[in-house]
Each structure stands twice: as C-alpha cells, then as structure tokens.
Amino acid sequence: MQSIGIIMNGVTGRMGYRQHLVRSILAIREQGGVLLSDGSRVQVEPMLVGRSEEKLRELAEKHGLTHYTTDLDDALANPDFPVYADFLVTKARVAAIRKAIAAGKHIYTEKPTAESFEDALELARLADQAGIKHGVVHDKLYLPGLQKLKRLIDSGFFGRILSVRGEFGYWVFEGDWQPAQRPSWNYRAEDGGGMVSDMFAHWNYVIENLFGRIESVYAQTATHIPERWDEKGERYDATADDAAYGIFEVEGGTLVQLNSSWAVRVNRKELVEFQVDGTLGSAVVGLFGCKIQPRNATPKPVWNPDLPETHDYAADWIEVPDNEAHENGFKVQWEQFLRHVLEDAPYSFDLLAGARGVRLSEEGLRSSAEGRRITLEPVEVPASAPELQAAGR
Numbered sequence: 001m002q003s004i005g006i007i008m009n010g011v012t013g014r015m016g017y018r019q020h021l022v023r024s025i026l027a028i029r030e031q032g033g034v035l036l037s038d039g040s041r042v043q044v045e046p047m048l049v050g051r052s053e054e055k056l057r058e059l060a061e062k063h064g065l066t067h068y069t070t071d072l073d074d075a076l077a078n079p080d081f082p083v084y085a086d087f088l089v090t091k092a093r094v095a096a097i098r099k100a101i102a103a104g105k106h107i108y109t110e111k112p113t114a115e116s117f118e119d120a121l122e123l124a125r126l127a128d129q130a131g132i133k134h135g136v137v138h139d140k141l142y143l144p145g146l147q148k149l150k151r152l153i154d155s156g157f158f159g160r161i162l163s164v165r166g167e168f169g170y171w172v173f174e175g176d177w178q179p180a181q182r183p184s185w186n187y188r189a190e191d192g193g194g195m196v197s198d199m200f201a202h203w204n205y206v207i208e209n210l211f212g213r214i215e216s217v218y219a220q221t222a223t224h225i226p227e228r229w230d231e232k233g234e235r236y237d238a239t240a241d242d243a244a245y246g247i248f249e250v251e252g253g254t255l256v257q258l259n260s261s262w263a264v265r266v267n268r269k270e271l272v273e274f275q276v277d278g279t280l281g282s283a284v285v286g287l288f289g290c291k292i293q294p295r296n297a298t299p300k301p302v303w304n305p306d307l308p309e310t311h312d313y314a315a316d317w318i319e320v321p322d323n324e325a326h327e328n329g330f331k332v333q334w335e336q337f338l339r340h341v342l343e344d345a346p347y348s349f350d351l352l353a354g355a356r357g358v359r360l361s362e363e364g365l366r367s368s369a370e371g372r373r374i375t376l377e378p379v380e381v382p383a384s385a386p387e388l389q390a391a392g393r
C-alpha cells in the first residue's frame with residue numbers, strides 16, 4: 001500500500017496533539033488511510049517534531065509510532081516525508097514554514113499563518129513560486145451547527161441575508177486561584193497572543209465562505225483583565241487584547257457583528273452562537289445546534305413596558321435535524337488537503353486565504369487603535385521582484 005510521510009511540528013502542543021495527531025492523523029491511520037477518488041487508499045506516516053526528545057519519545061511509544069526528532073532540518077531533508085505541518089505557537093511559525101518551503105515540502109498549517117499580513121502574503125508568494133501545495137486550517141466551517149447553516153443558505157431559506165450577530169467566548173480564569181484553561185502566551189502581545197489575532201483569522205473564512213467577501217472592518221478591542229498568572233503560577237502583565245467587538249461589512253450589504261471575549265460568562269446554549277436574520281427567515285446556530293424561524297411563523301410583538309411578558313419567544317423556534325453524521329472537522333480538513341496533494345483535488349483554503357485572515361486581524365487592530373472603519377480591497381499574491389522587473393515595474 002502507498003503511504004505519505006507527514007512532518008508534524010509542534011505535536012506536543014494542545015492543538016498539535018489532540019486535534020492534529022490523535023483526532024486526525026492517527027484516526028486516518030486507524031481507518032486504513034485517506035480514501036482517493038478511484039477507491040484506493042494512501043496510508044499516513046507521521047514524523048513527530050518538537051523541542052523535547054523525552055516528550056516525543058513518550059508520545060511515539062504511547063501511539064506505536066517510529067519516527068520522531070528534535071532536529072527540524074533533519075526531518076526536512078528526508079524525502080520520504082513530503083508534507084510539513086505546523087502547529088507551533090504563532091510567533092515561531094513563519095521561520096519554520098519558510099524553511100519547509102525552501103526544502104520543497106507541501107505545507108499544511110494552523111492559523112494564523114503569520115503575525116503580520118506582510119509575512120503571511122510572503123509565505124503565500126514563496127509557496128506559489130515553489131510550486132508546492134499549501135493549506136490552512138478552517139475548522140469552524142465543519143462545526144455541525146455551521147454545516148446546517150450552510151445547508152439553510154444553499155436552500156434559499158433566508159431570502160436576502162440582512163445581518164448576522166455572533167457571540168463567541170467564555171471566562172478564561174486569570175490563573176491565580178484557579179489555573180487558566182488556555183496557554184498564557186495567548187494573553188501576551190509580545191508572544192503572538194490576542195483575541196483579534198486568534199479569532200479574526202477564523203471569522204475571515206467563516207464570513208467569506210458563508211456570507212461573502214468582507215469589504216470593511218470596524219473593531220474595538222479591550223484588555224479587560226490586565227494581569228494574569230502563567231503555567232508556573234507566576235504573575236504577568238496581560239498585554240494582548242482579550243476581547244474584540246467587531247463589525248464587518250460584507251459584499252451585497254450583509255452586516256456582520258461579532259463579539260469575541262475571554263472575559264464573559266456564558267449565558268447561551270453554546271460557546272459560540274450566531275443569529276442570522278434574512279427577509280424570509282432567521283436562524284440561531286451554535287457549535288452543534290441550529291434552530292430556525294421562518295417569515296410565516298414569526299410572532300408579532302408589541303412593545304409595552306406596562307405589562308409583564310407572557311409570550312415564550314424561545315418556543316417559537318424549530319430545531320433543524322442533523323440529517324447526516326458529522327466527523328471531526330480537523331480530520332475532514334486533513335483528508336481534503338491530502339487528496340489535494342495526492343490527486344490534485346480542488347482546494348481553496350490556501351496560504352492566500354490564510355493571509356486574508358491575518359490581514360483582517362491586522363486591520364481590525366488598526367481600526368481599534370485609530371478609531372475608524374477600514375476598507376479591505378481584494379488580495380492577490382504579489383509578484384516576485386524578477387516578475388516585476390520583467391513587467392517593467
């Protein structure tokens with residue numbers, strides 16, 4: 001049986017281990033490999049890369065794997081491993097991906113692809129120039145709730161979509177009397193942290209793929225909790241934004257408003273919830289759930305502050321059934337990307353799409369700092385210096 005080698009860098013981290021190794025690559029191994037369009041299968045062979053040999057050995061032994069190393073250059077020099085996958089902290093990503101592109105590897109990476117739009121676009125350019133395949137995670141699109149929303153949009157349920165309101169977030173403990181449930185680097189700007197950098201990279205592909213191209217962004221960020229305690233119990237200044245209140249104008253006129261916060265207590269059914277209102281109907285979707293209210297079943301409230309409310313508005317909504325089994329989104333994305341590498345299957349979530357996500361974060365932060373709305377022009381992979389020269393520019 002054919003197999004494909006995958007260098008997995010940062011595999012000891014939260015995302016690298018749980019989502020990419022265990023739930024994706026090992027799950028694909030267990031099912032006998034990735035299924036191609038001709039019915040054949042290609043098995044996956046991971047090479048674990050990280051900074052601690054001891055942790056890597058432990059992981060390899062636990063999962064019956066043979067390849068691991070602390071030497072990235074060594075891994076990149078191995079022709080049996082044509083794919084490089086990156087789950088490092090964001091700050092360390094660009095340098096590692098640059099090396100992998102130079103070594104001729106196909107690239108698959110966590111988001112955000114870089115800390116700056118310039119670097120993200122440069123990665124897209126280098127990858128195109130090298131003629132390699134490249135992909136960026138876009139996991140939120142595979143959440144069962146968002147899959148059901150996509151089905152509703154495709155069916156024409158909404159009519160014209162007017163607005164989208166989203167709430168994402170939960171309370172992330174400060175780390176003093178209860179340990180924080182997210183890594184501390186997320187709360188330090190100097191280490192690549194921040195709500196905008198983390199979540200706008202997601203919101204970009206979610207909005208683009210469900211509602212259309214984003215034409216402008218207005219955001220207000222906040223650092224609600226200015227001091228936190230790290231993994232060792234040491235106090236640090238939380239220099240990054242821990243909340244972002246954003247408004248995105250989408251082509252066609254849909255207005256999307258998203259609140260993202262790690263300093264909010266959950267009073268909704270799920271950790272993320274979007275309400276979509278259209279001329280013909282509305283929907284409220286979460287990670288899993290999706291309920292709708294069509295135009296012809298919409299109640300007619302009348303504002304009257306003198307009377308207590310007797311109508312149960314929540315009861316007016318209809319739950320949308322699953323109608324299909326939903327697999328882990330990270331695994332589905334991996335299979336999609338591997339088919340793109342192995343049989344040139346169509347694929348649009350590339351480093352340029354990743355760069356648009358980084359641009360949204362960058363412009364979101366700029367909008368907040370300057371207190372103004374920022375227009376976003378379409379993005380293309382820039383020409384290289386020799387190409388510009390040949391074009392006489």
Ligand SMILES: NC(=O)c1ccc[n+]([C@@H]2O[C@H](COP(=O)([O-])OP(=O)(O)OC[C@H]3O[C@@H](n4cnc5c(N)ncnc54)[C@H](O)[C@@H]3O)[C@@H](O)[C@H]2O)c1
Pocket residue numbers: 010011012013014015016050051087088089090092110111112137139183198
């Ligand atoms: N798609 C998603 O839903 C999602 C969710 C959370 C995080 N992420 C992204 O995944 C990436 C990893 O996040 P995480 O939460 O797993 O973080 P983590 O801190 O748990 O893991 C980071 C990994 O990078 C390694 N690392 C840290 N500093 C390094 C350095 N200087 N050089 C080389 N390696 C280094 C660590 O050893 C670890 O393996 C981030 O880019 C983050 O934005 C994505």
